Amino acid sequence: MRVAGLTNGMRFALAAVVVLAAAALPGATAPASADIASDHPAAILVFPKLLVDTANGLDTLIRIGNVSDTPLNVYCFYTNVTPTCTIPGGSCFPDQLSCSAIVGGQTFIGGCLPQWQPTDFIFRLTREQPTGWLVSRGETVNCRLIDGVCANGGASCTRDTQCGAGNRCILAPCLPLEGGPLGRTGPGGQTNEGAIPLSPDDPFIGELKCIAVDETLSPIARNDLIGDVLIGKLASGPTAEIEIEGYNAIGLPAIPGKGNRDDTLVLGGPPETAEYEGCPNILILDHYFDGAVDPVLQNTCLPEGTCSISGVACASTAECRANRCIANACTVSGDACAMDADCKNTCENEVCSLSGTTCFEDADCVSSDYQVRVATDLTLLPCTQDYEGRDLDLSRTVAQFLVFNEFEQRFSTSRTVDCFKEIQLSNMETADNSRSIFSAGVAGTLTGQTRIRGVVDEDNAGRGGNTLIGLAEEFRCAGAEYEFPVCDMVDSARLVSSSAKNLHFQGRRPQSDFIYLP
């Protein structure tokens, strides 16, 4: 635009006014965006998946930290979603098959009922303080007088040096600054208070949510909490294999100056009512399609004459991939055998000899060669949760999935999330993993992108926004090609390795989600 009759100084003044006016436009001077994220401190932390099965060496370690220089009270909820077995004494962990009873020599399979049982607790973190606890043990104060136990024997102890060189004294799980006449206090006299209970069940599967609160337990807009999780497993037996996976807690930042500090936390939605940033409109998951062969973990014959993954003696890589008969057992499938031919999956009387599937000729039977294939578990949680009224209808959300393969081809499916959903991707829409749109055999490519959207339920208007948050775990399972990979941290017989990761987020939605506190 050319404006006649203006001096340079006037032009500058005009330019500055125009720029400042632009700056005054709505949104132009919006404060720094602080979306929900797992890599920024926040006022609410969500740990979507915790696992405990101490009998099988499985446990979860929570790490949480206060990143500010003032103490912070934390109000947390364990939510127990371990299904309950209808047969007394039975268990639905890891699956419904373990919910059974033998009566008169006959096995009866019971039903598994979902549960959603919150347990709350409160503790205080001092300034800049990190701490952590095992979900199976919890953490408390007033335990200074409880002796520890030497890791190598069981003798009581109070410090490592009492257990000999290289050994440790395992102390009772205790918050670090327990205060009191015998306990420790921080340099400023700060102490931890409260207690963290152990998991309400063992085995246990559930969620943890922690909220920053003040001394009166009212929610407070302090974005000072960070957290992460390690799920570890130590397998019993001579191999004593270990497995570990970790993820960051998902943080929901408070919007400064917006909280009314009541028992209803408003997540996102209209700016005039939102107290915390909203949950994402869409979750994005990059994943391997279930059943895809891992491109790196190939069972090859090493120069020293052993297979690189299975460890079987070999003379060539072909021998590492083949299901061979060694010492009367097939090297891959584990079936009894007398010769290599017994380890081939061939068609006999219209049934494949190893896989048991129907066939008309040998070509119908999938090979029994060794492969390491990938399976992904997805955990989804609704953002709206009612800890007060326990109205699960508020949380129930239909999740819509759009799946893209590397050919730009799109598939879709949907699934209802009641209050917690943990499921292998290829079981999302079918019990037959190999026929799922999430399986490599259907999708056609190694990797894909899945976009997950919670569908707005008009019945929830003003009470829930039907957004979701989640977590993905990737498992690499070894086995014969005809076996679909279904291993995980619980069912780890075929597990080669595991990893967990946070999902990506996109967009916000106009509806609010709510957390209703007791």
Added chain:
Amino acid sequence: MDMQRGRIGLMAAALVGLVVGGAQAQVTTEKSASILVFPKVVSDGTRDTVIQITNTSNSMVHAHCFYVNGALTFPELPAGPINPPLWIEIDFDIWLTKQQPTHWVVSQGRLVNAADAPCSNNPANYSCNDAGIDPGRVPPVVEYFTGELKCIEVDPSGAPLSGNHLKGEATTTTFNVCNPITEECVLEPGTSCTPGGTDCDSSIQDVAKYNALGVIGNENNDGDPVLCLGGEPTEDCPNGAEYDACPQFWIANHFAQGAPEPAIDDDAEVNTTWTIVPCTQNFETQNPERVTIFIETWNEFEQAFSSFATVTCWDELALDEINEVTFDYQTLGTTFAQSRLRPSSQTRSGFMMVGSEAHVYPGNNITQTADVNYHIEGERSGPDLITIPFDQVGPQ
């Protein structure tokens, strides 16, 4: 007159910069971005890495990528003035159709071959590494590569673009082979071995995964070869911040070195490693950037300890390499620690980092690893500059 006009322009740009800068976010691991940084990409015979990158938009996206090899000139020898990092960069382009995911194994790269067989159930074929629309010709890395991958969204002409359409992940697989440098089994620390021998249990594998660090682009990207991450308008950055700034603080919750790790067993231990790359990089002059990092570590008793680390170009540092005392369990006295890392005030560059926690079970010395994306707080005031060779920006 020209000077006057220039001053007016610069002041107006400064104000625009302030306006745009006000809406800045920070480096992200969970949102689509215009620059993806994979700080830890390794293919050295003991480890290999799979890169996954996805276009989250409904239009085609182009990206210009750089592999930066931060391996030492003589990897088997300690770092020093006569053994600097290689800082050798190679670049390539990828393009992704709408919503397209892609991947490649860094040791293999990805060739363009429309005849790659897809996975299928009938006939059974689940080994389909190259199936899909090839994103371009991705070169394999050299035999010994320890470094980073950086991908910058560009327009079809090659000019940097603030589209914010890219997301990514890196999966590192570790093989239990004999490390020829330490002569120890990689996943059985303390187990000595002969390179090429049969001492290591090859059935042990380890897979870990992290999200790429994303730098979000702003609307005022001028598309020139100098990418301005944060900061006010300067001669190099007349529009101010074209991308969000690098973080001022990284916050790492971690185990003390040698502390008991109860998630596996009370006797287990954790060794934490940080992989760090500077934010400022000049691919034109190839001058390796040096960052001095101040680290303040808090134990569970509210006691603080401090240490420093210096990183040139790229480094993977175990905590006890940074400081044997500060991070040690006996010194810290608690299992858990929180470290806050920031560039020292004399350093002109910020930095990016990911962590790796190796959990060792002493019963059999087996190691399993979990990669960690750390937390971020604040943003640097000064700009960090990524300079692309000018002839790589624009039509080829």
